[in-house]
Amino acid sequence: MYFLTKELYFPPVDEATYEGILAIGGDLSTERLLLAYRNGIFPWFNEEEPILWWSPPERMVVVPQLYKVSKSIRNLLNRQQFDVTFNQDFRSVIRNCQQIARKGQDGTWITQDIIDSYTKLHELGHVQSVEVWQNGELVGGLYGVDLGHVFCGESMFSKVSNASKIAFVTLVQYLKDHNYKLLDCQIHNEYLEQLGAFEISRETFIKVLKS
Template sequence: MYFLSKELYFPPVEEASYEGILAVGGDLSVERLLLAYRNGIFPWFDAEEPILWWSPSERMVVYPHDYKVSKSMRNILNRNIFEVTINKDFKSVIENCQKMERKGQDGTWITDDIIKSYTELHQLGKAISFEVWQNNELVGGLYGVDLGHVFCGESMFSKVPNASKVAFVKLVEYLKLRNYKLLDCQIHNDHLEKLGAFEISRSAFIRILKSE
């Protein structure tokens, strides 16, 4: 495992541990974050831990052009019970993601420093949010890092049933219209699998990431 200094550097992703941890330490500057994402690396750590940088051997992804919306989700979209916006309230989205209670997790990895850094990325046009509204109330959404041909999803939240699913489908539609090659969902979980994401190898992911 590599311990980062102030130098803006990451070791090759092939040096990651079996669990997927590549490096420890460094900072959350926008320069380091962009370097990380452009090389298939992302931060993920608890508030009590040092910054951990990950590049797992398997990557959860969606190919926007191949994505099929389920019949049940299409019915929900057709009912027009939600309004979806883009970049209308990034700060509220990331703060709601921070507050969401998640099964099997104590606390959150979205620290105040994470919020500060990703808000800076948003102000630079490198992070975007999707907001889902119902009766003028923010009820769901997601945010992530935009690399121009790959979108790296970071987190989502939902206050009412199906709100985050709607945000996810609208994101995929957005990426498809703009000819993005990949939606990166990072690490497998059952919710992402039900939404249609699947795993590919790190090497396959890196090839797509580097094929701008």
């Protein structure tokens, strides 16, 4: 594992540990975050811990051009119970992602430093949000880092049933329409798998990222 200094640098991703930890320390500056994402690296750490930088051996992804919307989600979309917007309330989205209770999780990795850093990235146009509204109330959404051909999803939330699914599928359709190559979902979990994401090797992911 590499210990970062003030130098704007990351080691090669194949030097990550078996679990995927590549480096520790550094900062959450705009320049370092963009360098990380452009090289298949992302920060993930708990409150009161040093910054951990990850590049896992398997990457959870969606290929927008190949994505098939399930019948149940199509039915949800057809009911038109929700309104969806892009970049209309990023701050509320990231704050809800921080505060929403998650099964099996104690605390959050979305610290105030994370919020400040990604808000700055959003203001610079590098981070996008999707908002899901019901009767004028924000009930779901997600945000992520937009690299122009790969969208790196960071977190999502849902206050009512299916709201995050609507955000996810709407984002995938947007990425498909704009010829993105991948939606990066980072690390496997069952919910993402249910939504249609699957794992590819780090090597394949980096190849697409660099193409």
